[in-house]
Amino acid sequence: MTKQKKYLLPENEIPTQWYNIMADMPNKPLPPIHPQTHKPLTWQDLAHIFPEECSKQELDMEHEWIDIPEEVLDKYRFYRSTPLVRAYELEKALGTPAHIYFKNESVNPLGSHKINSALPQCYYAKQEGTTNVTTETGAGQWGMALSYAAKIFGLECAVYQVKITMQQKPYRSSVMRTFGAAVTGSPSMSTRAGKDIITKDPLHPGSLGTAISEAVELATTTPHCKYVLGSVLNHVGLHQTIIGLEAEKQMQMAGEYPDTVIACFGGGSNFGGIAFPFMRHNISGERHTEFIAAEPNSCPKLTRGKFQYDFGDEAGYTPLLPMFTLGHQFKPSNIHAGGLRYHGAGMIVSQLIKDKMMHGVDIPQLESFESGMLFARTEGIIPAPESCHAIAATIREAKKCKETGEQKVILFCLSGHGLIDMPSYEQFISGDLQNYTVSDEEIERNVSELEPIIKE
Amino acid sequence: MTKQKKYLLPENEIPTQWYNIMADMPNKPLPPIHPQTHKPLTWQDLAHIFPEECSKQELDMEHEWIDIPEEVLDKYRFYRSTPLVRAYELEKALGTPAHIYFKNESVNPLGSHKINSALPQCYYAKQEGTTNVTTETGAGQWGMALSYAAKIFGLECAVYQVKITMQQKPYRSSVMRTFGAAVTGSPSMSTRAGKDIITKDPLHPGSLGTAISEAVELATTTPHCKYVLGSVLNHVGLHQTIIGLEAEKQMQMAGEYPDTVIACFGGGSNFGGIAFPFMRHNISGERHTEFIAAEPNSCPKLTRGKFQYDFGDEAGYTPLLPMFTLGHQFKPSNIHAGGLRYHGAGMIVSQLIKDKMMHGVDIPQLESFESGMLFARTEGIIPAPESCHAIAATIREAKKCKETGEQKVILFCLSGHGLIDMPSYEQFISGDLQNYTVSDEEIERNVSELEPIIKE
Known part of the structure; x- marks a missing residue:
């Protein structure tokens, strides 16, 4: 029996509840606010736009565990559990003592965690x-x-x-x-x-x-x-916790627990999905895992945005959300990681960043593709350009371990595959891709245009 | 516990040997022949072109089971076992009493069984x-x-x-x-x-x-x-038997045994892969499964080709193989199922067809895409255009069951996904795809040009 590379859960071990981190957060997120009345929103307000049950989940600070409907579980079983994979080949290529695991959400017919x-x-x-x-x-x-x-x-x-x-x-x-x-x-x-x-x-x-x-x-x-x-909102992150809840069980099968959990970050859905279930053990004081959200350096709301109430959309139709934001009229560069081109972070993650329970890192486009190429050539999976950011952050951490000799256990979420993103890779291989940056002035200009409802 | 949809093998149940049907065939395939000397080829002859071990496997009529090297098993474990899936949604859409299973070889980072x-x-x-x-x-x-x-x-x-x-x-x-x-x-x-x-x-x-x-x-x-x-030759089919050997165990988990096994057919690798392990129980007399190879009607070597020695390639560099062929200079229509555009069938399958142990069906291009669309919309997986042929043949069988009321168990191989074939689907949706046919004269012209080394 050789070393095991892949961990799958038996069907009866697939979680039947989602984890609602809001119930456990020491400081709750500020409430979403009605753009006209400036009053906190009720679920009834939200239900004008969203499904009712999602609206209730959005504001639920009470229930730590929420049952997954049987009909949804039935569909989940089609492709879940997704594999937890030990990236031996990547480790070898990096010469790192770190143990790198990834939760492979690309292995479903739609190709991503969505x-x-x-x-x-x-x-x-x-x-x-x-x-x-x-x-x-x-x-x-x-x-x-x-x-x-x-x-x-x-x-x-x-x-x-x-x-x-x-x-x-x-x-x-x-x-x-x-x-x-x-x-x-x-x-x-x-x-x-x-x-x-x-x-x-x-x-x-x-x-x-x-x-x-x-x-x-x-x-x-x-x-x-x-x-x-598909992202940003609390109930979306809630549904995605199936990722981390499975990963927790699978890490147990591997006999390890992550020192570091990494995911790419657009609105926060795959990040919250893999991170929140592990974070509950930080909240309870049992564990001290580091949580890293990898964003593109050309859309750096986590590392350089301002915490402020802002709209979720360009035209200002959505409720006002308390978020780290670059301003809702910020125009992200045309990077190929289209899923990360969003101006704001969800309200849970924004609060967690304020509370220093996680942090962001920003990744230039070329580093993301270089990392994705190395991953492809070692692990055989062409990652989505979004996921390349998580891989880049993972490689940075693994290289630090090489320097220090630390045998850290790093877990990242491979949120999707990049088979439909091949023109991006083709451009990278041909040297036609570039890095983008964004100036402080541009961020300041966009953020200062926001109406300061609640200022930090 | 709802009805189970997906069956996976635990890692220690993944087969460690391939199945060599040549050892069991009642009539062995005729030998490949040297194009100059017209003498049967030895493995040493083949080893000028192919790896030595593959050359030996190519001619091995003796060993029923061949060990998979540990290093290969190690890589197999990365993505195997692949799921056996019960296509409940497709069954429902067809209103068929048939039980439809598919072996999902699209679930690996490369997206196909290859x-x-x-x-x-x-x-x-x-x-x-x-x-x-x-x-x-x-x-x-x-x-x-x-x-x-x-x-x-x-x-x-x-x-x-x-x-x-x-x-x-x-x-x-x-x-x-x-x-x-x-x-x-x-x-x-x-x-x-x-x-x-x-x-x-x-x-x-x-x-x-x-x-x-x-x-x-x-x-x-x-x-x-x-x-x-990647196909046609015996040793390629041998390696692919991992598909059928897994499927056999997984069908046992599902408590069923296939009445019909279906795969698309280009050179025969995914067909042999899923069919041969089940066929051994037909050879031994225990079972009476029907085996159907689905080919495009524009490249119909199984249904309309001639059994004759022919080259495997256009220029005539390869050994002469005893095959059902349209002639090695046959130019297939530009159908989107590129993997099925091949003029000949491998020598094992050709012998099996002669011996009436399996048969071919020919599928028009539009029927293949129509079937693939139905599969996508029910099972969520966009099939490769090649695999659409297997799905079309499966749907034909399932519809027959609807007429007769028979509750047949049908197993087909989903050889790959079609995410990289989206322009084909786009053309189909836009009505820009057409059917192709091939005339008897064209087949006769190509076949009659072959040197009749051994004629049937």
Whole structure:
């Protein structure tokens, strides 16, 4: 028997509850605020836009564990558990004494972790009598997952995809169409929000912020249509905790516990998914794991953003959320990690950063692809450009271990594969990719335009 | 506990031997023949081109079970076992009483079954002191798998990719380059064979036959370079039996045994992989499973080809093989299932067809995509265009069961996913795909040009 590389859970060991970190946080997140009344939102306010059950989960500070509906579990079992993998080949290539593990969320038919939340959101929407769902998508991973989940729960699905990533990753729109979704590039002329944006800036490449505005507008102007979101919000992170809860059991199978947990960071869904279940042992004082969120240095809300109430979208349709933000009108550079091109961090993560329970690192685009290439050539999996950021942060940590001789146990989330992102790799190989940076002035300009409802 | 959808083997249940059906066949395949001397080939003859161990396996009529080297098992464990899945959603959509299972070989980082043979071939090559491997690839699935396997065993890799599929599926060449391979479109001007083809037909779209000629030429004119093949040959089918051996154990877990086993058919590797282990119980008389190989109706060697000695490649560099063939200069239509665009069937399968132990069905391109779309929308997996043929054949069988009321157990091999084939789906959705046919005259013309060494 050789050393084990891959750990899977038997079906009866797949977790049946999600973990709600809000119930355990020493300092709760500040409440989301109504943009007109400036009063804290109730779940009833949220339920105008989102499925009711998701709205309740969004504000639930009480229940540590939330049951996964049987119908969702039934779909989870199709592709879960996902493997926990020891990256022996990567370790060898780096010559590090660190033990590197990754939770492989790319091993499902949709190719990323996004399906974990698409399934419950569509399930709840269907239960509540909704017939249509609409959403935004950046790189397209969320849009793919939602298109499929909507199809199997019998919902119509309309997706606004960020225009620039639609061009960079055309295959993802094809996948959504194959699953029966209607896909529109954002900003588009099909909504008031889109028209306003295009009028001001005809060449606007789109961002998650613009696409959210358009999807929210469609949802609020269409009967029986709910808006669903793939990241940022608390209930999305909640659904993703299935990742970390499985990983915890699988690390036990491997006889180890992570010293460091790393994930890439766009809105926070895969980060929260892998990190929160482990973080509960930090909160209880049992463990002292380090949590690192890897963001692109061209969209650095965690490392250089301001903590302030801000909108989740470009047009200002969403509730105001307490977040580390670059300003909701910040236009991220056209990096290939489309899923990380978002101006703000979710409210849970923002509070955790304030409380120094985790921290961000910023990764230049070229370092992310260089790291992804090394991972591909050692572990055989071409990572999504988003996941390359987690790999880059992992490699930095593993190299530190090489210097210090520490045998740290590092766990990262491989949030998705990059098979649909090959033009990005092709450009990297050809030397056609570049690094982007963002100046302090640009961040300051965008943030200072925000209405200071609650200032830190 | 809901009904189980997915069956996985514990690591210690993954088979440690491949199954060699030649040892059990009542009528052995005729021997491959030297193109000059017209004498049966020895393994030493083959070893001029192929790795030595593969050459021995190619002619082994003796050993029913062949040990998988520990180093290969070690790599297999990274992604194996692959799931056996009960396609409940597809069954529901078809309203069939049939139980449909699929063996999901798309769930590995390379996205198809091809890695199962790429790993041992590279392992053997490396062991024997080879430094370079070269191959052909059609759709690119084999090229991807080989590029990765070569990289992890420390070999340089050169791939000749069929020109038309390189254009149809550019992402696959990018994947190969990401893994460090050199990729050339075939026919190319880099070999004598390629030049000859282009001189006669400057717009030749390429085929597996042309690419094989070029790769064989490179191998035989380069020191320490071996040619490796992704299908057709006996040893490739041997390595792929890991699929069926796992599936047999997993069907036991599900408490069923297949009445029908179906796979798509290009050269025969995924077909042999899933079928041969089950076929041994037909040979012994214990079972009476039906075996169906699904080929495109535009490249119908199984259903309309002639049994005759023929070359494996366009230029006539390979040994002469006893095969059902359309003639080695047959130019298949530009269907999107690039992996099925091959003029001949492997010698084992050809013998099995003669002996009526299996049969072929031919599937029009549009039916294949229509079936693939239904599968995607029910099971969430976008199948490779090749695998769509297996799905189409499965759906035909499941519909027959609906008519007769029979509760047949159907098992098919999902040989790969189609995420890199999205332009094909896009064309299908837009109505831009067509059916192709081939006339009896065209088949007769190509076959009649063959030198009748041994005629049936």
